[in-house]
Amino acid sequence: MSTDPRLFIDAPLSAGAAVPLSREDAHYLLNVMRRGEGDPVRVFNGRDGEWSAQISHASKKAAALTVGAQTRPQLGVPDLWLLFAPVKRQKTDLIVEKATELGVAAICPVTTARTQSDRIKYERFQAIAKEAAEQTERLDLPEIRDIEKLDRVLDAWPADRVIIFCDESGDEAGEAWGGARGRGRPMAAALTPFDPSRPAAILIGPEGGFSPAERERLRALDHVIPVTLGPRILRAETAAIAALTIWQSACGDWR
Secondary structure, rough: OOOOEEEOOOOOOOOEEEEEEHHHHHHHHHHHOOOOOEEEEEEEEOOOEEEEEEEEEOOOEEEEEEEEEEEOOOOOOEEEEEEEEOOHHHHHHHHHHHHHHOOEEEEEEEEEEOOOOOOOOHHHHHHHHHHHHHOOOOOOEEEOOOOEHHHHHOOOOOOOOEEEEEEEOOOOOOOOHOOOOOOOEEEEEHHHOOOOOEEEEEOOOOOOOOHHHHHHOOOOOOOOOEOOOOOOOOOHHHHHHHHHHHHHHOOOOOO
């Protein structure tokens, strides 16, 4: 595998094209990676595959590339969305980073009854996803959507897309986390008969879980599959990583 620096460039890519770099990318390439004029770079834009390129201009505050030949054709990721309730900043950033690395097509923050924060830094999420895609050989960036209330998301939900509902609660009132009765099936078992070509989404709740009303609504929907991630109650960021790993192993491009 090439060790040449790799950049996401939001510009058309073709042989011989001249591509000016943003100030941030120029700083990364020249000052962080210590590259200069004539050095090789790899570039991708999420549409035209990956291309070799060369630094054709370098100064203290600017740089430009000349595109060479295509090194890889464009490949997509599985049609998988991640819906999650934002938590504390560092943990939410981790979810965005790992979701990008694990190959989700869309990152969809939602607010629930117990969500800790109803604000996100869209530009920061984009920067985190860009860096994660560059480092993991991914050929595109996930779509990052604005935060929206879970109820509104469900109101407009496409019927052909299944929701893998990570629900760690049971139905026994008065018991810790709802007891054992009414829990979802283990996720790996629930996915055994699932058609891997079907569009899907994974839904992760906030710390504290979903409210009874949210659980009731979700479990009443035909396109929702309630699942559990094991005998321990996981933190939101751990649950997201675990669920994405199981799905990719069973239905995604890890098979």
